[in-house]
Amino acid sequence: MKLTHDWLGPLELPDNARRIVSLAPNVTETLFALGLGERVVGRSAFCYRPAATLSLPVVSSYTRVRWELLESLQPDLVLISTGVQRELLFELHRRGLPVFPVPLPQSPYGILENIAVLGALLGVSEAATGLCARLNERYQALHRALPPRRVYLEFDLGGPITAGRGSYVDEALRHLGLQNIFAEHPQSYFQPDLAEVVRREPALVIYEPKPHRSRPLEKAQRLLAERGWKYPLVVTGGDELAHYGPLFFEYLEALVGQIRGLAF
Structure with a gap:
């Protein structure tokens, strides 16, 4: 080719x-x-x-x-x-x-684009088109699935990292109906000022630990307590929102389920 x-x-x-x-x-x-x-x-x-x-x-x-x-x-x-x-x-x-x-990718649609490109490169375009169609259907079903709450997203990458403008994660949160407090920040991924997080008044924290960590919820709760934060908290399984393979859409579905289960 x-x-x-x-x-x-x-x-x-x-x-x-x-x-x-x-x-x-x-x-x-x-x-x-x-x-x-x-x-x-x-x-x-x-x-x-x-x-x-x-x-x-x-x-x-x-x-x-x-x-x-x-x-x-x-x-x-x-x-x-x-x-x-x-x-x-x-x-x-x-x-x-x-x-x-x-x-x-710079949006979840970029994940689908990558699948299509790999399908063409490897001679399995029909399978790639079908996979993209199924994943897109799942993604569209999540459009505005949640109320427009202000959220702060934090990845544990040896220190706090969050997502700003031009990242596929920011676009995915917007698609769900959420409002990323750093949506206008002109950098896709960056280390946030934690005092600025407080000033921006999130209604929810989404925390993604490193993968394969024991008791991630307890550790995230302890971290927020150390910071003096009392925000509602959702913790992913680790390397889920940071993973931009086909499973990303399943992880988004799980995130929606967790947020819906919170008592605000």
Whole structure:
């Protein structure tokens, strides 16, 4: 397949890649959702969805690669995301590996776009179109599913990170009917001033812990108490709103259910 990428220029990739290394969790999940799991021969340490990926060799962290292992797998396609993986993308390309970067979406529709692009790249466009249609139907069913409450969203990424204008998470909250208190902030993801959070008077805090943490609700409640915050709190399962694979839409449904269950 011949194509031109905005960053890498002209690319010529296999028409029917059979040995794929995926270094991005959203891509790995998408490949399995499209029925291509048997083609995946390597993954990153952060690719753990679905469970079948756990038996695959771990080729990389998010930004560092075990080069000898990668080369031994003889991939005919390496898939990666953009964003923080940008420098790794250029290194893979410099080494002559057949690499294709899947962009960071700026809205949930970008998640669907990425699925369609991967379907075309791998010769399974019919499956990709069907998956996009089903996910879009679920997403549309969530339109204005919640009252317009002001919300503060916090990711635990070794410190508080929130989402502003131009992020797919901000757009998803708006789609649900919620009002992100930092919706007008001119940066997609940033470390917030916690005093400013208080000044903006959220009616709800959505907290996303690191994945696989024990008792995340109790720990989030303790964190808010330490800050002197008494806002209603919803805690995700970890790496849910920060994950932009097909499961993102299921996680949104779960978030709606949790918020509806709160007593305001």
